[in-house]
Amino acid sequence: MTGMRLATPLLALQQGYSTMAVGVLLSLFSLTQVFMAIPAGRFTDRHGLKRPVRLSVMLACSGAGLAVVWPIFPILCVSALATGGATGITVIALQRHVGRAAADTNQLKETFSWLAIGPAVSNFIGPLFAGLMIDHAGASPADATGFMAAFLMLSIFPLIAWAWIRKQHEHPIEISVFKGPPGKIIDLFKNPLMRRLLLVSWLMSSCWDVHTFVVPVLGHERGFSASVVGLILGSFAAASAFIRVILPFIARHIEEYLILTMAMLCAGSIFAIYPFFETPLAMGLCSVCLGVVLGVVQPMVMSTLHQITPKDRQGEALGLRIMTVNASSVVMPLLFGLAGAVVGVSVVFWVVGLAVASGAPQAWKLRPDDRAQS
16 A cells, blocks of 8 residues: 555646646555444454455555556556555454554553564565566666556555455454444543554554655655655655564554653654655655654554553454544545645644644543543
8 A cells, every 4th residue: 555655646646637637646545444444443353463454465466467458547546445454454453463462561562563664674675666667677768568567566566465464363352342232432432542552553643644745745746756755755655664573672662652742742743844845855854754753653553542441342443543533534644635735735734733732731641640530
């Protein structure tokens, strides 16, 4: 999906589509996850890991494969829906599986820190390899053959994922899942800790969205090649992967709420200065700093979520988080595209940075004392 999120907007821009159209395209990567998240969470509560992932692999391969055959804007939209939905289902299944494997709170933090290395690596491999294929697989940089080669390469990645996961051991299913009617999703949302956690997760996810959206647009405006744009996004991902390698050791000594609070304040500061850096090197350095900050967020959010959610509804709770985050991700690129066209992308950076920094008190209220009171 990360490679598709680089390749599809670049192809759309090359074909003459507007920034607003690119915002629509990027929003579609999240649209499917909004509607599928809760059913997918309940499905994983009932069926575990492998069956949801197997369905996701089929969907992702089909989505990327369509772009190989018909690299036109309407099909790119279908590809975005398919690969985005497949990734959402897989994320829910994996996070539920890993959360159930942890024996205590410390192991929960460490395990999610290790798991988070995977998406960080994919955020590096996807954009970088896609950019290289676009620039070098065709007769000339960024021609039709280059884009088709990139889409073909990306359609193979899910098959590799399935080869690695198909022999994993499944955890027993909670019997209480099958007793009586399913619980109402609003019951989870009534929990004040869940609301705070969802707000923090949404704000930090907005940082990922604006960075993913703005970098290709800025790169196109400033004449950067696809490889350079992919490298900037890749440096962000590499920094995320690096911090997640050492995060298990950090998490042993620092509570989740403190890490989240500091991450929100730092992200707001980075977004305030990011627009002033115009060269590829400077943007790359900013991306590295942002990657370090945002890389610590998801493991801490996942650890906290598993501590405040009943075991038999953890898949559903993960689905709720995916739904709320991606509902925002559907709307935010549209707003980014509109704002970027009207007032410029710098204002987008500053508004998102201010919003993230102002949400830091909500992360602070996730500390154990407040959990006990709730």
